[in-house]
Amino acid sequence: MNFRSVLSTITLAGVLAAQAPPPAQPPGLPDTGQKAALMDLTGSWVSVVNQDWRFRMMTPPKGDYAQVPLNAAARNIADAFNPALYGGAGYQTSQIIDCRAYGAAAVMHMPTRLHITWASPDTLKIETDWGQQTRLFHFTPGRPYGNIEQALRSGELGTSHGPASMQGYSAAAWEQPYRYNASAFQRGPVPGRGGGLGQSQINVDQPGGDLAVVTTGLAPGWLRRNGVPYSSRTRVLEHYQTFEDPTGKHWFDVTTEVIDPEYLTTPFVTSADFQKEPDGLKWAPHACKQVEK
Amino acid sequence: MGAARLQAGGEMKIMPKQIGFLWSASACIGLLSFLTPPPAAAQSLIDGYWNPLLNQDAYPYAGGPDPGDFSGLPITEAARKIAQQYDPDEQTMPELQCRPFPATYGPRALSTMRVWETLDPQTQEQTKIETWISFAAQHRVIWMPASHHPPPAPSEPNSWQGYSTAKWVGNVLWVHTDHLKEAFLQRTDGLPLDDKTTMDERIFRYGDILVDIMMISDPQYLSQPFVYSKLYYHIPQGNMDPYPCSAHNQVPTPQGHVPMHLPFYTVTYNEAFMKKGIPLEAARGGEQTMFPEYQDYLKTLPPNPSFEQIDAEQQKQLAEQSAIMQDKVR
Numbered sequence: 098m099n100f101r102s103v104l105s106t107i108t109l110a111g112v113l114a115a116q117a118p119p120p121a122q123p124p125g126l127p128d129t130g131q132k133a134a135l136m137d138l139t140g141s142w143v144s145v146v147n148q149d150w151r152f153r154m155m156t157p158p159k160g161d162y163a164q165v166p167l168n169a170a171a172r173n174i175a176d177a178f179n180p181a182l183y184g185g186a187g188y189q190t191s192q193i194i195d196c197r198a199y200g201a202a203a204v205m206h207m208p209t210r211l212h213i214t215w216a217s218p219d220t221l222k223i224e225t226d227w228g229q230q231t232r233l234f235h236f237t238p239g240r241p242y243g244n245i246e247q248a249l250r251s252g253e254l255g256t257s258h259g260p261a262s263m264q265g266y267s268a269a270a271w272e273q274p275y276r277y278n279a280s281a282f283q284r285g286p287v288p289g290r291g292g293g294l295g296q297s298q299i300n301v302d303q304p305g306g307d308l309a310v311v312t313t314g315l316a317p318g319w320l321r322r323n324g325v326p327y328s329s330r331t332r333v334l335e336h337y338q339t340f341e342d343p344t345g346k347h348w349f350d351v352t353t354e355v356i357d358p359e360y361l362t363t364p365f366v367t368s369a370d371f372q373k374e375p376d377g378l379k380w381a382p383h384a385c386k387q388v389e390k
Numbered sequence: 391m392g393a394a395r396l397q398a399g400g401e402m403k404i405m406p407k408q409i410g411f412l413w414s415a416s417a418c419i420g421l422l423s424f425l426t427p428p429p430a431a432a433q434s435l436i437d438g439y440w441n442p443l444l445n446q447d448a449y450p451y452a453g454g455p456d457p458g459d460f461s462g463l464p465i466t467e468a469a470r471k472i473a474q475q476y477d478p479d480e481q482t483m484p485e486l487q488c489r490p491f492p493a494t495y496g497p498r499a500l501s502t503m504r505v506w507e508t509l510d511p512q513t514q515e516q517t518k519i520e521t522w523i524s525f526a527a528q529h530r531v532i533w534m535p536a537s538h539h540p541p542p543a544p545s546e547p548n549s550w551q552g553y554s555t556a557k558w559v560g561n562v563l564w565v566h567t568d569h570l571k572e573a574f575l576q577r578t579d580g581l582p583l584d585d586k587t588t589m590d591e592r593i594f595r596y597g598d599i600l601v602d603i604m605m606i607s608d609p610q611y612l613s614q615p616f617v618y619s620k621l622y623y624h625i626p627q628g629n630m631d632p633y634p635c636s637a638h639n640q641v642p643t644p645q646g647h648v649p650m651h652l653p654f655y656t657v658t659y660n661e662a663f664m665k666k667g668i669p670l671e672a673a674r675g676g677e678q679t680m681f682p683e684y685q686d687y688l689k690t691l692p693p694n695p696s697f698e699q700i701d702a703e704q705q706k707q708l709a710e711q712s713a714i715m716q717d718k719v720r
Contacts, residue, residue: 145617145680148447150462151666154685156669164448189667190688208682227682246597274561305560307596318706321682338562338598342605342615343590350603350619366599367446368619 129218130236135271135306136339138221138349142211142371143379145348149367151308153367154208156189156322171326171360178324196385199228200263202333202355205369221269228385234269234310243270245309246334254311260390261329265315272336274305308337320355320365328359347373419675430659436519436593437644439628440503440600443621448516452500454478454578461668469581469611470674474656476580479649484637490550491526492573494589494606497620501514501525511538519556519563525631532556532565542569548585565591575606575616584610599626613677652708654698664694 107122127133146153149164159178167175182193199207209227216222219241237243245268248254258266312333320327334354348370355365356377449455460470480486490649491499504523508517515536522529532554533539542553552570556563567589576583587608594601600622605615643649651659663673669691671709672679695703 145679146682147462147464147616147680149449150679151449151668152672154462154672154679155667155688157405161666164445166445187689187693190669190691192689193684208685210682214464227685294710305562305594307594338592338594338601340562340592340603342617343588344615350601352599352619352621354599365445366443366621366623368601368621370603370617370619372617379683380536381686383685 101259102133110201113207128239130234130269130271131218132239133236133241135270135273136337136349137307138153138307138337138339139213139215139382141374141377142213142349142372144205144208144210144372145372146208150205152321153206155323156183156191156194161323161324162321162325165325165360165365167325168360168362168380174360175324177373183386192383192386194228195261195319195324196228197317197319198322199225199385200231200327201232201267201312201315202318202327202331202353202357203320204228204230204232204264204337204352205351206367207357210374212377212380218249226380229382232235232264232267232306234267240338241271242273244272245270245311246360249311249332249334250343254313257312261314261316263316263318265333266314267310267312269308269310272307281335304356310335310337326360327355327357330359331355331357336377349373422426428582434598435595436505436563437507438505439625439630440622441625441628442500442503442507443599443623444500446544446621447498448500450576453571453622455576456662456666457579458582458656459663459668459673461599461663461672461679462614463570463575463581463675464612464614464677464680465575465581465675466611469575470676472582472611473580475650477651478578478659479582479641480597481578482643483648484639487637487640488526491523491528491577492570492583493528493530493551493554493567494549494570494573494583494587494604495575495577496523496526496528496530496603497521497602499523499525502625503622504630517680521632522628524630524633525633530554547571552589561594563591563593565589565593567591572593575611579648582611584608586610590615590637595624600624661697665698670694670700 125194151157152164160176160179162172162175172196180186180188183193183195204225207225207227212224212226214222216233217236219236221236223232223234245254248268248270254268257382310333312335315327315329315331315333316336318327318331319325332355334356336352337349338352339349340345350370352366352367352368355361357365444452457476458474460473465473497503502617504522505519507519509515510517513536516534517537518534518539520530520531521532530551534556539555542548546569548569548570548571550573552567554565554567556565558564568587569589570583570585570589572585573583573587575583583606587606589607590605592601592603592605602619602620602622605620606612606618607615659671660673664670669688671691672684672688678684
């Protein structure tokens with residue numbers, strides 16, 4: 098084997114390394130969702146509603162579905178909303194809220210307090226006081242890290258996990274930083290820069306990262322309190338990121354992408370911000386209304 | 391060259407010489423990639439063209455919020471008083487038609503944004519990240535530590551874009567901005583921001599979605615930081631139109647006339663938000679309107695009065711204030 102052949106082999110190995118999927122998790126790394134957590138989401142949180150106030154804090158007027166990319170079928174459903182079932186003339190502020198507005202595609206956008214705990218080493222539980230919902234984020238045992246979007250595209254996620262429900266089935270993974278720039282030609286940590294870790298370093302502990310969640314198996318629900326629908330074919334992709342404000346208060350931001358081939362012409366993408374509270378003293382359960390369909 | 395050599399009966403080469411050289415060179419690169427330390431720099435995660443996502447808060451940032459609707463905003467009483475005198479016709483004043491947007495507002499406005507980086511040619515470290523937002527031609531420079539760029543001297547005036555510095559923490563860009571001119575929190579409702587305002591941002595992306603969490607602090611006009619997450623999506627082949635702006639006398643008005651409202655007379659600007667069902671009291675804003683428990687309070691509020699009732703009540707207040715002023719003059 099001459100020198101050129103050696104070089105060629107190494108080159109090929111380098112290229113293959115760049116194209117190969119991330120290596121299996123090396124032994125010794127955290128193997129549960131709880132141990133592997135890239136951020137602490139547990140505790141008491143309150144939503145801070147300073148965007149879309151009139152769509153979130155109140156029931157918008159019947160037929161007001163501004164900003165939601167609905168198709169004609171969905172608009173017909175939204176137009177059938179019946180204010181009489183939700184307080185009549187005062188329905189916008191009556192706070193009689195249909196439980197369908199608290200489905201997984203919309204619940205994080207609703208004004209509510211959250212109580213977040215680890216229900217098991219691989220299950221993160223989110224409870225809401227308004228609407229009294231419970232969400233369970235399931236990490237894959239032994240594989241707490243991953244690329245949720247890639248798994249969704251490859252069909253690894255999205256399979257049925259029982260009958261459809263308002264909160265559906267949520268698969269979760271911690272997404273480590275730098276994965277967008279991972280390549281064989283950027284190896285090792287790059288301090289103080291916006292990217293650049295190679296495949297060989299993809300499981301090395303670095304600051305940043307996020308929690309990604311994909312929810313499927315949903316029963317039909319509402320994107321807004323005034324009957325703007327989403328279908329049972331909906332998939333919800335969420336990303337969670339924590340941060341601190343200049344006064345030292347802790348927050349998390351959740352970006353929610355609702356993909357519904359039945360009622361939405363494009364994905365519906367929103368975000369919501371939650372502020373951490375020292376305790377659960379302001380927890381105030383409010384039941385939602387099961388209105389006859 | 392290689393093919394010509396074969397035809398000429400020369401030494402047989404499977405690949406042309408240049409390609410062979412390139413193959414060897416690339417092989418060397420492959421080898422080096424395993425043997426050398428990591429590069430000192432990497433591509434920024436946020437370069438490129440970005441369009442704002444219109445699924446949330448498009449209503450206050452497209453045409454501007456309804457005047458007088460401050461619901462969900464942590465404003466102080468001082469800010470409310472100033473905003474209640476604001477008249478949207480102010481936008482037609484030639485002096486203000488081409489007024490730039492401040493850094494605290496520009497990213498929230500609905501306009502294409504381009505982001506690019508500058509690298510030190512020797513070290514390949516980022517020295518600055520720049521943004522250009524199409525509407526109002528907003529050009530912002532974010533200085534990175536490698537630039538060693540000093541803050542503005544005390545004698546330098548504050549600017550619309552201010553002085554921004556940043557650092558990467560993992561894959562999140564932390565930006566701090568100060569030295570901002572006195573400006574506005576939202577464009578068409580008159581809410582002010584003081585020139586002591588600062589802004590901290592956390593900028594990151596999920597695939598093709600860019601998130602800019604803006605935390606605006608202004609002790610004068612905000613009772614707590616205004617935390618706002620703005621979403622953009624990536625456009626792979628983006629472009630941007632120029633933004634020529636020239637002032638015209640769109641609505642003939644006497645020279646020196648500044649449109650405004652008397653502080654006690656808010657009937658005209660109540661109309662738009664009242665039609666959406668927002669209670670008058672909620673529209674006054676304040677941090678209490680941001681939290682879930684405000685929903686319980688909302689249902690205790692009486693229905694909004696009619697415009698005629700509001701008009702009569704506010705005319706009465708005006709007359710009382712006028713009488714008080716006249717007494718003071720006497």
